[in-house]
Amino acid sequence: MALLEVRDLSVRFVRKSEPTVSAVDGVSFDVHPGSTVGLVGESGCGKSVTSLAIMGLLPGRGTEVTGSVNLEGSELLRLSRREFDRRRGKDLGMVFQDPLTSLNPVVPIGLQISEVIERHRGLSRRDASREAAKLLERVGIPDPDRRLKEYSHQLSGGMRQRALIAMALACEPRLLIADEPTTALDVTIQAQILTLLKELVAETGTALIMITHDLGVVAGMCDEVNVLYAGRIVERAQRHELFSQPRHPYTAGLMASVPRLDSPRGQRLAPIEGSVADNIPWEGGCAFSPRCGNALAVCRERAPELETVEQGRLLRCHNPIGAAEMERAHD
């Protein structure tokens, strides 16, 4: 059985004076214990909103969340705020994008870690603080006893993110959500943080939802990848299948826009034309069709459904890449 089952999750932002925005539109996926699932897409595709909806961290007012988020048999979307507070930090933790703004500037790092332990593991302040020191050491922060008393502005960017990871993993949650955990960091630090996350996840058996726009991160970490576009999953596949043969034109576009060491010198990167702003609503056809090189007439009339095209691969496209070749192979 899956650890987390997300079914038909939709998030709509309803504002009085503005038109309703549908940020996430019927997203379903499973996360199995100990596995790493990627949610990939450009800014505005709904990947962060999905994670905040799972964590119950979306603002209550002006937000409509429908569908189901089931963690180990309990329906998270139906929990009261108080009940949710007893689960958050204990059964599911989250690491955020910007470690500087995500840490409280006026509370020592140690207290920010030990408060989770105090809350969920029922330890005294002193014992929790000792645990916090162990955690800091485990996430690779040297001299943890000194760092406990320091504030976020005294730490480097990498150390801040390590501290945030320590907080999220303090109670060994079954599920960890990492929302672009390396975007705000230097490239060298990025690699360290990803390695750390990978190690910790393997050690503790925590399942991980990795949210990123960076296919490099996906390639290094994820077992299964969901590609999101305009609030819907457009392609899902195991990592190897996805990289060896992307089927959705958007996935292929994302891959073509990543620089590769083995590409010939002087070859230009191929960005995806247009931007998310060119999207059409799914009701009027495929949201990606205005930017899509493979678009057919049908793409602008009718939105494609998410269909299983082969074992372990889902696709939402009228004219996927390689369709012609496949038909030829069939004949």
Place this chain on the structure above:
Amino acid sequence: MLRYTVRRLGQLLIVTVVLSVLLFGWLRALPGGPVSALLGERATEESRARLVQQLGLDQPLYVQYWKFVQRAITGDFGVSTGVQPGTPAMEVFLQRMPATLELSVLALLLAVAVGIPLGYFAARRQGGWLDNLSITWSLIGVAVPVFFLAFLLKYVFAIEFGVLPASGRQAAGIDATHATGFFVLDGVLTTEWDAAWNALIHLLLPAIALSTIPFAVIFRLTRASVLDVVEEDYVRTARSKGLGAMVVRGRHILRNAMLPVVTTIGLQTGALLSGAVLTEQVFNIPGIGQALSLGFQRQDYAVLQVVILATAMVYVLVNLLVDLAYAAIDPRLRTR
């Protein structure tokens, strides 16, 4: 931190010197003067001349100022001519200061104790009835002149309903020992509880009147600041850890939201001291506010100088303390 404090104290010295020069010249530029105020309009030329000479007002301004500085360094600010004729101005100030301090501190406590929680809850239920009600209330608090509100409170609670005393610091019939001059404190220290209680209820109406402006400012700033902080990423982090509402509220929202509010509280001492002038008049409280207004009416140079200078120093000192407190709350200022 020490260097910072010393530098700020140096600034205090400069403020005091510059203010004393300005004040000295400005008081003497006002029409009239202590002689007319003391002797009235029908005094003879000789008696005027004698008094002018006695007070040293016939000498050039810079000589007068120099003499003033020389004496002021030793704590002698001259003798009151109008407020309490014959009493040293410093003594007038020291006698009256406790009344004003008591009033201001209570008013500030009221403003903080009501303004901060109300600001927090108004922000958390933005647009709700509590929010709208408090905003309206704080607007009225700023817009209605202090003396008008003071009269209104006095009329309703002291005269119409008679539940609170209308004026003074303590009922005349009460047998109270006054050791420090702070009547509430005196009552507590000597365990004369009835005296302390009596002094406190005398303070209540004037303190409420005086607290309206600081309350409004503190309330509005707390509200705005909480609205900002709630949006911060670290509050989301705190929620993601499933911390209880109390911890999120106190440790993560309020501790950050209080930073700008603390600064404002220091600046409010100015509003309190100027408000005290009017409130003390209405409620007939013998504080420095009353000394100031009497001093102006009677052109009492000595009392005006000591009161205004001391008030300015209090203002600067309070703000220094506030800035030091700020560093204690915000670790980012400590290490820089």
